[in-house]
Amino acid sequence: MSDYAFFRKQFMPLSEAKIGVLTHALHYGTACFEGIRGNWDSKQERFCIFRIQDHYKLCQLTRELVERSGYQEDVYIRPLAYKSSETVGVRLHNLEDDFLIVVTTLPPYLDTENGVRCCTSSWRRVDDTMIPPRGKICGIYVNSALAKTEAWENGFDEAILLTQDGHVSEGSGENIFLVLGGKLITPPSSDNILLGITRDTIMKLAKNELGIDTVERQVDRSELYVAEECFFTGTAANVAPILEIDHRPIGTGKIGKMTAKLQKLFAEVMLGRNPKYSDWYYLVSPKAVTA
Numbered sequence: 170m171s172d173y174a175f176f177r178k179q180f181m182p183l184s185e186a187k188i189g190v191l192t193h194a195l196h197y198g199t200a201c202f203e204g205i206r207g208n209w210d211s212k213q214e215r216f217c218i219f220r221i222q223d224h225y226k227l228c229q230l231t232r233e234l235v236e237r238s239g240y241q242e243d244v245y246i247r248p249l250a251y252k253s254s255e256t257v258g259v260r261l262h263n264l265e266d267d268f269l270i271v272v273t274t275l276p277p278y279l280d281t282e283n284g285v286r287c288c289t290s291s292w293r294r295v296d297d298t299m300i301p302p303r304g305k306i307c308g309i310y311v312n313s314a315l316a317k318t319e320a321w322e323n324g325f326d327e328a329i330l331l332t333q334d335g336h337v338s339e340g341s342g343e344n345i346f347l348v349l350g351g352k353l354i355t356p357p358s359s360d361n362i363l364l365g366i367t368r369d370t371i372m373k374l375a376k377n378e379l380g381i382d383t384v385e386r387q388v389d390r391s392e393l394y395v396a397e398e399c400f401f402t403g404t405a406a407n408v409a410p411i412l413e414i415d416h417r418p419i420g421t422g423k424i425g426k427m428t429a430k431l432q433k434l435f436a437e438v439m440l441g442r443n444p445k446y447s448d449w450y451y452l453v454s455p456k457a458v459t460a
């Protein structure tokens with residue numbers, strides 16, 4: 170079992186996939202990535218690669234990579250498209266492109282069982298007029314990294330970033346939802362969020378399974394403080410309850426009812442166990458893994 174890469178059109182152990190030190194993307198952040206979950210279902214002994222076709226179209230390549238890795242635990246699949254020319258000079262034109270995929274293991278990113286403590290970041294979320302926030306563009310993640318480390322150094326688990334005009338945008342690597350007045354609310358795409366696939370999944374599960382519509386609207390910082398419930402969503406984070414923001418308990422300070430229901434529904438679909446959502450599942454069987 171080992172981390173594996175598809176690099177320069179070949180499969181290889183990750184330790185053999187190397188790029189030159191002058192690679193454009195390394196210096197200027199000129200790359201974009203995806204993050205895809207391969208959830209290992211130990212009961213069914215298979216992976217459910219979740220909503221792969223909504224992330225990208227390279228299903229067969231990804232299947233082969235997961236098979237070659239030999240893992241039988243949750244994996245994280247990281248495709249990266251990048252400017253590969255080994256040259257100095259800030260631009261996007263007249264550069265070569267390349268593409269790679271890495272498969273590695275996925276330790277828990279946030280504490281989904283006990284919930285997380287957050288702060289409002291002193292850093293503001295990058296605006297659409299600066300770098301398109303809809304994409305996972307590598308350079309943009311310096312913004313996320315500044316916010317995450319500031320939060321961590323101040324003793325919090327995660328940061329919540331506001332927009333330039335002070336509305337709630339999202340976490341450093343997650344979308345955010347709140348329950349306020351019994352309504353499920355999440356910031357709109359116009360507030361510089363990444364339009365997450367987990368966000369979309371939760372909105373669909375809330376609608377289909379609980380009959381709850383999600384309101385996409387601008388959210389004030391102080392609405393977070395008076396919310397009954399709050400949680401993050403993301404491929405790495407899954408559904409992570411937020412129990413405290415800026416030292417203020419959210420609701421009862423415990424995992425809320427709606428959050429718990431959505432966590433349960435999400436746990437089923439991410440393992441490919443609810444047949445109603447079979448379009449979301451790309452199953453890799455153990456036979457293929459050991460073949």
Ligand SMILES: Cc1ncc(COP(=O)(O)O)c(C=O)c1O
Binds near residue numbers: 313341342343366368
């Ligand atoms: C900045 C940011 N927001 C939100 C998300 C959640 O998106 P998804 O649910 O597609 O993983 C991510 C995931 O990497 C992210 O990096």
